[in-house]
Amino acid sequence: QKEVEQDPGPLSVPEGAIVSLNCTYSNSAFQYFMWYRQYSRKGPELLMYTYSSGNKEDGRFTAQVDKSSKYISLFIRDSQPSDSATYLCAMSAISNAGKSTFGDGTTLTVKP
Amino acid sequence: EAGVAQSPRYKIIEKRQSVAFWCNPISGHATLYWYQQILGQGPKLLIQFQNNGVVDDSQLPKDRFSAERLKGVDSTLKIQPAKLEDSAVYLCASSLGVYNEQFFGPGTRLTVL
Numbered sequence: 001q002k003e004v005e006q007d008p009g010p011l012s013v014p015e016g017a018i019v020s021l022n023c024t025y026s027n028s029a030f031q032y033f034m035w036y037r038q039y040s041r042k043g044p045e046l047l048m049y050t051y052s053s054g055n056k057e058d059g060r061f062t063a064q065v066d067k068s069s070k071y072i073s074l075f076i077r078d079s080q081p082s083d084s085a086t087y088l089c090a091m092s093a094i095s096n097a098g099k100s101t102f103g104d105g106t107t108l109t110v111k112p
Numbered sequence: 113e114a115g116v117a118q119s120p121r122y123k124i125i126e127k128r129q130s131v132a133f134w135c136n137p138i139s140g141h142a143t144l145y146w147y148q149q150i151l152g153q154g155p156k157l158l159i160q161f162q163n164n165g166v167v168d169d170s171q172l173p174k175d176r177f178s179a180e181r182l183k184g185v186d187s188t189l190k191i192q193p194a195k196l197e198d199s200a201v202y203l204c205a206s207s208l209g210v211y212n213e214q215f216f217g218p219g220t221r222l223t224v225l
Contacts, residue, residue, distance in 0.1 A: 006154075043116070043203050043216030044155065088154050098143055098210035099168055102154030 006103030116217035137206030
């Protein structure tokens with residue numbers, strides 16, 4: 001079993017929809033939680049970063065972490081065609097913050 | 113500010129051949145990472161450098177993969193000999209430190225025939 005499991009998708013939604021992307025994990029040591037966006041033929045870019053539990057909002061994006069359930073989510077409001085990409089969750093422990101474990105990604109398509 | 117540079121962008125080789133990838137991190141970034149991303153999967157950390165010292169190489173297949181970061185700046189990743197299962201995108205990332213945001217390069221797409 002993988003340490004990080006991500007809803008596989010693909011996901012296709014109409015423009016303006018609310019999108020929910022989810023990951024579960026098994027390693028209780030994970031304290032840093034990240035969401036990356038990866039466009040085709042590009043490297044991942046950091047979207048959101050959360051330490052421990054709670055919510056974090058940045059514009060149309062909201063990241064949620066529920067450590068009791070070992071579950072994290074990324075919500076995208078008012079989705080746009082430019083949001084079409086693969087979204088990767090990633091996590092790391094305090095003992096080695098640089099060693100991120102990634103999910104396998106969810107590919108999102110937002111249709112105009 | 114210039115991003116992380118990688119070359120080549122694409123490489124096709126026969127199995128059992130050797131290949132090397134080059135990475136130039138963002139200026140001033142002390143931490144450098146090499147990841148392997150197989151199609152349909154997330155990146156997997158191969159090796160992490162802090163300046164020119166290795167912090168973590170637990171997932172590096174050391175019988176065929178090697179990496180170095182001379183003078184704590186540029187880095188090279190080598191595969192010798194390559195296997196079919198090494199076909200993947202090799203991503204380089206850098207950060208100011210281990211607690212800072214990682215910035216990724218565009219990757220090198222390797223195809224092993």
